[in-house]
Amino acid sequence: MTTDNATTNQAESRTFKAEVQQVLHILAHSLYTDREIFLRELISNASDALNRVQFEMLTNRDVRDPDAELAIWVEADPDKGILTVRDTGIGMTREELIEHLGTIAQSSARAFVDRIRETSKASASEIIGQFGVGFYSVFMVADKVTVVSRSYRPEAEAAMWESDGSEHYTVGPAEREGRGTTITVHLKDDAREFAQSWRIEQIIKRHSDFVAFPIYMGERQINQQKALWRRAPREVEPEQYHNLYRQLTLDAEEPLLHVHLSTDAPVDLHSILFIPARRERGLFERRIEGKIKLYSRKVLIMEEAKDLLPAYFRFVEGVVDSEDLPLNVSRESVQSAPVIQRIRKTLTGRLHRELNDLADSDPQKFARFWQEFGVFIKEGVAMDYENRGELLKLLRFHTTRGGDELVTLGQYKSRIVDGQKEIYYLMASSLEAARTSPHLDPFTARGIEVLLLHDLVDGLMLSGLREYEGLRLRNVDEADLELPGEVEAAAPQISDEQFARLAERAAAVLGERIKEVRASRVLRDSPARLVSDEEGLGRQMQRIQQVLGQEVEQHPRILELNPAHGLIAALARRVEENPEDPVVTAGLEQLYDNALLLEGLHQNPAAMVPRLLALLEAAARK
Numbered sequence: 048m049t050t051d052n053a054t055t056n057q058a059e060s061r062t063f064k065a066e067v068q069q070v071l072h073i074l075a076h077s078l079y080t081d082r083e084i085f086l087r088e089l090i091s092n093a094s095d096a097l098n099r100v101q102f103e104m105l106t107n108r109d110v111r112d113p114d115a116e117l118a119i120w121v122e123a124d125p126d127k128g129i130l131t132v133r134d135t136g137i138g139m140t141r142e143e144l145i146e147h148l149g150t151i152a153q154s155s156a157r158a159f160v161d162r163i164r165e166t167s168k169a170s171a172s173e174i175i176g177q178f179g180v181g182f183y184s185v186f187m188v189a190d191k192v193t194v195v196s197r198s199y200r201p202e203a204e205a206a207m208w209e210s211d212g213s214e215h216y217t218v219g220p221a222e223r224e225g226r227g228t229t230i231t232v233h234l235k236d237d238a239r240e241f242a243q244s245w246r247i248e249q250i251i252k253r254h255s256d257f258v259a260f261p262i263y264m265g266e267r268q269i270n271q272q273k274a275l276w277r278r279a280p281r282e283v284e285p286e287q288y289h290n291l292y293r294q295l296t297l298d299a300e301e302p303l304l305h306v307h308l309s310t311d312a313p314v315d316l317h318s319i320l321f322i323p324a325r326r327e328r329g330l331f332e333r334r335i336e337g338k339i340k341l342y343s344r345k346v347l348i349m350e351e352a353k354d355l356l357p358a359y360f361r362f363v364e365g366v367v368d369s370e371d372l373p374l375n376v377s378r379e380s381v382q383s384a385p386v387i388q389r390i391r392k393t394l395t396g397r398l399h400r401e402l403n404d405l406a407d408s409d410p411q412k413f414a415r416f417w418q419e420f421g422v423f424i425k426e427g428v429a430m431d432y433e434n435r436g437e438l439l440k441l442l443r444f445h446t447t448r449g450g451d452e453l454v455t456l457g458q459y460k461s462r463i464v465d466g467q468k469e470i471y472y473l474m475a476s477s478l479e480a481a482r483t484s485p486h487l488d489p490f491t492a493r494g495i496e497v498l499l500l501h502d503l504v505d506g507l508m509l510s511g512l513r514e515y516e517g518l519r520l521r522n523v524d525e526a527d528l529e530l531p532g533e534v535e536a537a538a539p540q541i542s543d544e545q546f547a548r549l550a551e552r553a554a555a556v557l558g559e560r561i562k563e564v565r566a567s568r569v570l571r572d573s574p575a576r577l578v579s580d581e582e583g584l585g586r587q588m589q590r591i592q593q594v595l596g597q598e599v600e601q602h603p604r605i606l607e608l609n610p611a612h613g614l615i616a617a618l619a620r621r622v623e624e625n626p627e628d629p630v631v632t633a634g635l636e637q638l639y640d641n642a643l644l645l646e647g648l649h650q651n652p653a654a655m656v657p658r659l660l661a662l663l664e665a666a667a668r669k
């Protein structure tokens with residue numbers, strides 16, 4: 048039975064709209080995780096109601112109970128399994144109860160049902176917050192809910208709404224003196240934990256700590272109320288930042304850096320972001336990617352918002368709060384919401400600025416940052432075209448001149464030699480391997496600094512770092528680098544004919560694995576190297592594939608042998624005596640393997656051991 052005659056003094060039973068029934072059914076029967084968020088929803092409704100009455104009182108003096116404290120009271124009776132949430136908010140008339148709690152926006156109900164169907168594993172908290180089904184979430188834990196309310200309008204009577212979450216609800220008259228709403232939740236047997244004080248307090252602290260009105264249990268206020276991020280930065284003590292950080296992250300260590308930003312334009316944005324002291328924090332780390340909590344109008348709308356910062360800042364944790372965000376924003380629409388784009392831009396810009404400031408003001412601390420999070424910055428260089436300029440300033444490199452000290456691209460540029468028009472880098476599997484690379488010979492001879500890249504992610508970074516302030520980046524193993532300045536070539540120890548015979552033998556031994564063999568013009572202290580006549584990028588990807596354990600196709604490269612080196616001369620003389628000499632064969636194989644090994648491109652170093660034993664035996668034999 049339904050009726051439009053809402054002025055009746057009798058209680059009447061009404062039927063929920065079909066969409067509501069569907070939603071209620073799902074809530075009551077399908078969602079068993081995260082049920083605690085029903086309390087967050089009730090409290091956030093109460094907080095909205097308080098906001099609205101506060102607004103009414105500013106504009107309209109004719110309000111019931113103008114002196115009532117604006118607050119929320121949560122009480123529980125564990126024996127009866129009852130929980131109540133009471134507020135002195137705007138209240139609802141009988142018609143409003145029917146309108147607000149008997150229907151649901153068609154579109155959001157549809158979206159909700161669809162979403163539940165397609166993501167069986169999605170957590171209730173994620174979904175409910177997004178679809179504006181807030182109040183109904185109480186039916187995850189309740190087998191009966193009674194709402195008694197009295198509107199702020201002086202002439203309005205108290206009214207009651209009650210439902211067991213099936214197709215029907217009842218509305219009728221009620222006794223209530225003061226303005227506001229009381230929601231009485233009769234808990235299901237399997238939800239009786241929500242009548243335990245400690246549990247309620249835990250939930251309030253977790254989800255509603257920053258609700259702008261006091262939340263009381265008995266005489267005690269449970270919530271902190273004024274959000275730290277809405278205060279002016281100069282009013283906040285360092286200790287308070289640390290407390291917030293601990294609350295958010297469970298990290299016992301102080302964060303490396305906090306950034307507090309509070310602004311009204313171009314967006315309303317209040318945020319505190321933290322950079323943790325470490326990348327890995329051990330046991331208690333929350334292993335999730337989006338570590339930013341998103342609040343809108345002081346209500347937590349997303350626990351793990353991912354789109355507020357570029358992916359490479361995924362180590363940043365904190366809170367973002369904006370009035371400009373619609374409360375029922377869904378995960379899909381977050382990404383495309385223009386306001387999110389503006390927030391993201393503002394936050395990203397601010398983080399870059401703070402990090403660059405840190406590099407100037409506290410190089411030691413920055414060094415710690417770089418050690419822990421440098422890889423993410425390198426990823427950013429590859430991914431974030433827009434902010435590349437800022438990111439390049441943050442990069443730090445080992446170089447042939449820096450020793451253990453890390454060098455910026457700016458420092459590198461400031462000490463390039465006369466005539467140098469390019470930045471040179473070397474890729475290797477480790478810093479030690481890099482420092483012994485034969486490719487460095489011509490650079491050392493000319494006093495040219497070389498960046499030593501020994502990190503897996505460097506290959507990726509280079510895809511976004513083709514040049515720096517007009518200087519192209521070149522891999523030192525490129526075949527035809529034109530290096531500035533003349534350096535006298537080391538004197539060959541063998542004739543051209545001797546060398547040609549060795550080269551011929553090498554080509555025969557290594558076959559398809561190399562493209563050609565030639566005498567090196569640049570090697571000094573090293574016997575051999577592999578050079579490439581293609582651009583460097585392909586080979587960086589090769590290295591990444593290799594480390595990821597994927598099958599790597601080795602592109603044949605040019606083997607350069609150094610005729611001025613004692614080993615090459617000795618091998619050449621042996622070939623002269625015996626073209627098939629097994630020591631020469633093994634020696635050439637080993638030179639080739641050494642070159643791969645130093646660059647981290649060797650697929651199976653252990654396989655070298657038998658050959659090395661044979662060579663050792665040959666050397667030891669008299």
Ligand code: ADP
Binds near residue numbers: 092093137147
């Ligand atoms: P939402 O809060 O997203 O609008 P809900 O289902 O949670 O959706 O609530 C529906 C409506 O019921 C609210 O918009 C509000 O008008 C009304 N309402 C719920 N709780 C209260 C309350 N404590 N006081 C006054 N109105 C309320």
